[in-house]
Amino acid sequence: MSCRIVVLISGSGSNLQAFIDTLHGRQANIVAVISNRDDAFGLERAARAGIPTAVLSHRAFADRASYDQALAALIDTHAPDLVILAGFMRILTAEFAHHYQGRLLNIHPSLLPKYPGLHTHQRALQAGDHEHGATVHFVTEELDGGPPILQSHVPVLSDDTPESLAERVRHTEHRLYPLAAMLYANGRLRLLDGRACLDGAPLAPSGLRLDQFETDTRGHFND
Numbered sequence: 001m002s003c004r005i006v007v008l009i010s011g012s013g014s015n016l017q018a019f020i021d022t023l024h025g026r027q028a029n030i031v032a033v034i035s036n037r038d039d040a041f042g043l044e045r046a047a048r049a050g051i052p053t054a055v056l057s058h059r060a061f062a063d064r065a066s067y068d069q070a071l072a073a074l075i076d077t078h079a080p081d082l083v084i085l086a087g088f089m090r091i092l093t094a095e096f097a098h099h100y101q102g103r104l105l106n107i108h109p110s111l112l113p114k115y116p117g118l119h120t121h122q123r124a125l126q127a128g129d130h131e132h133g134a135t136v137h138f139v140t141e142e143l144d145g146g147p148p149i150l151q152s153h154v155p156v157l158s159d160d161t162p163e164s165l166a167e168r169v170r171h172t173e174h175r176l177y178p179l180a181a182m183l184y185a186n187g188r189l190r191l192l193d194g195r196a197c198l199d200g201a202p203l204a205p206s207g208l209r210l211d212q213f214e215t216d217t218r219g220h221f222n223d
Contacts, residue, residue, distance in 0.1 A: 005019070005082045005083070006082075011042065016046065027186060068092060072100075082103050104139040112151075134169050147207075148196065149189060150179060151208070153210070
């Protein structure tokens with residue numbers, strides 16, 4: 001049975017488009033795209049692909065907890081195997097993260113555990129880092145603190161700005177995130193005893209490097 005995925009968005013949905021192009025109707029089916037903003041362009045991307053959409057505005061709720069409860073209820077109507085945060089600009093409650101423990105993924109624009117939170121590209125430049133990237137991780141109650149699964153690495157160039165560095169990282173995200181979801185959909189990736197595991201074996205604390213994994217025949221989308 002194909003893996004059922006619900007994707008949460010707040011904006012343009014570029015990572016959503018990568019999922020549509022590489023996974024939808026193949027290793028998995030995106031059964032719904034949900035946004036907290038009705039002007040999110042990702043909703044149009046989903047509609048073009050024939051994927052059901054819904055908007056649940058956080059502004060209609062008194063607090064974060066009541067919103068997350070309603071969001072979880074909406075998600076659960078689609079009976080997902082996997083929930084993906086793709087530019088969903090909300091800090092989730094511990095209760096929400098626990099409800100979807102082991103089947104909730106996020107991507108963060110840094111090489112975690114470096115630079116959780118915001119302004120990651122500026123922080124990497126200010127620190128003089130020679131390497132930057134993105135991390136797909138399981139979501140836990142700790143903000144950007146869940147076990148890493150895959151990381152992409154890009155060089156930091158001498159003339160980089162936060163914008164140019166962000167664009168280079170974003171380009172790798174569109175390979176990185178669908179690959180992690182594909183591994184989950186194929187039953188190879190799971191959260192076991194609090195650790196990200198591939199084929200039953202725990203991953204390193206920083207997860208797998210995308211460039212190394214892509215050279216391994218196990219990482220091919222056609223496996």
